[in-house]
Amino acid sequence: MDTKHALVLGVVEGITEFLPVSSTGHLILTAHLLGLTHDDFTKSFEISIQLGAITAVLYLYWRRLTLDLELYKRIFVAFLPTGFLGLTFYRFIKGHLIGNDFVVVVALILGGFFLLFADRLCERSCSLKDVKEMSYRRAFVVGLFQSLAMIPGVSRSGATMVGGMLMGLNRKASAEFSFLLAVPTMLIATAYDLYKSYDKFHLDEWHVLGLGFFTAFVFAMLSVKLLVGFLSKHSFIPFGVYRILVGLLYAYFFL
Numbered sequence: 001m002d003t004k005h006a007l008v009l010g011v012v013e014g015i016t017e018f019l020p021v022s023s024t025g026h027l028i029l030t031a032h033l034l035g036l037t038h039d040d041f042t043k044s045f046e047i048s049i050q051l052g053a054i055t056a057v058l059y060l061y062w063r064r065l066t067l068d069l070e071l072y073k074r075i076f077v078a079f080l081p082t083g084f085l086g087l088t089f090y091r092f093i094k095g096h097l098i099g100n101d102f103v104v105v106v107a108l109i110l111g112g113f114f115l116l117f118a119d120r121l122c123e124r125s126c127s128l129k130d131v132k133e134m135s136y137r138r139a140f141v142v143g144l145f146q147s148l149a150m151i152p153g154v155s156r157s158g159a160t161m162v163g164g165m166l167m168g169l170n171r172k173a174s175a176e177f178s179f180l181l182a183v184p185t186m187l188i189a190t191a192y193d194l195y196k197s198y199d200k201f202h203l204d205e206w207h208v209l210g211l212g213f214f215t216a217f218v219f220a221m222l223s224v225k226l227l228v229g230f231l232s233k234h235s236f237i238p239f240g241v242y243r244i245l246v247g248l249l250y251a252y253f254f255l
Contacts, residue, residue, distance in 0.1 A: 001042065001208055005034050010049055010212040014219025017053040018179055019227060020115055020158030020239045021246070025104045028152065029250055040197060041205065047193045048209055050186045052216030057179050060224055064180075070132045071180065077136050078143035078160075078177075079184045085147045086189060093150050100152065105251045107153030112243030114162055119236040122165040129170055131177045138167040146181060156182065158243070161236070171231045179224060 012030045016023040027046045028038065036042055064071065086093075097103055128134055134142075145163025149156035157178045164174025 001036060001045065001205070003208060003211055005031075005036060006045075006208040006212040007215055008034065009046070010052065010215025011219050013046070013049050013212070014053055014056070014216040014221075015223050017050060017216070017220055018057075018157050018175075018182070018224050020111075020155050020161050020236060021243055022104075022108055022111065022153050022155035022158065023050075023053075025108050025153040025155070025246070025250070028101075028104060029246075029254075032254060044193055044197045045209060045212060048190055049212035049216045051190050052213035053220035054183055054186045054190075055213075055217050056220035056224060057183055060221060061176075061180060065183070068132075074131055074134060074136065074139040074177075075181055075184065078139045078146065078181050081140065081143040082147045082150075082185050083188065086150060086185075087192070089150060097150070097152050101250070101254045103151060104153035105247050105254075107151050107155075108243050108247030108250060111154055111158050112240045112247065115158055115236050115243065116240035118162040118165045119171070119240065122171060122235075126165055126168055126170040126174075128168045129173055131169065131173060131180075134167060134169060142167055142177065142181070146185065153247075155243075156185070158239075171236065172228060175227060175231050 009027060009030060012026050013023055016026045024046065031038055031042055031046075058065070131139075142160055142163040145166075146156055146160045148154050149159045157175075160178040160181055161171075161174045164177050165171065169177060
């Protein structure tokens with residue numbers, strides 16, 4: 001991997017991380033198109049540059065994250081399922097699921113249909129405008145949905161947004177809860193992966209990782225702002241259709 005590859009992957013990560021379209025699926029697809037081998041370094045790189053995207057959320061929502069105890073409680077409850085399941089199945093996920101093209105295709109397409117279904121249901125039943133209006137039990141259920149994103153192609157953002165809408169949050173509130181829930185989830189996941197695989201990084205590869213981090217940070221900020229503005233007036237339907245089309249394109253090229 002060189003600086004050009006890191007730049008492209010950083011842009012893809014930043015744009016897609018907080019959209020319900022699967023950043024992992026897009027990174028795997030992009031790595032294929034760039035001719036990169038999906039080895040241990042590439043897998044760890046794709047996980048590690050998520051820190052750049054998370055830093056963007058911390059920058060944009062720092063005031064709310066430091067002043068809102070009730071929000072913290074719900075984030076903690078929703079994080080529990082993913083934290084437990086992620087640590088339990090880390091070795092299996094990285095060894096057998098990440099990089100599996102068939103799994104990505106199925107997850108992209110099925111996730112698209114689930115997103116369309118949840119969005120239509122939200123038209124009638126999504127009445128909560130703020131995460132703090134949601135009970136702890138419902139927050140835990142959203143966390144269970146997020147844990148599905150351990151499967152490459154599902155999309156952590158997409159899973160939590162679907163879970164949020166099914167638990168009564170409106171589109172904008174479900175998206176913002178997804179952003180905020182990403183902070184502990186992805187910080188711990190990335191730190192754990194770096195701890196387990198830092199010895200696989202050579203000294204001359206850390207600048208590549210730094211470039212991917214910074215690029216992901218810049219484009220994630222733009223992506224979050226645009227998504228919140230979009231969902232204030234529109235639905236998730238374009239994202240659901242897009243997922244299905246990308247899944248079919250992925251299947252055509254790589255299966």
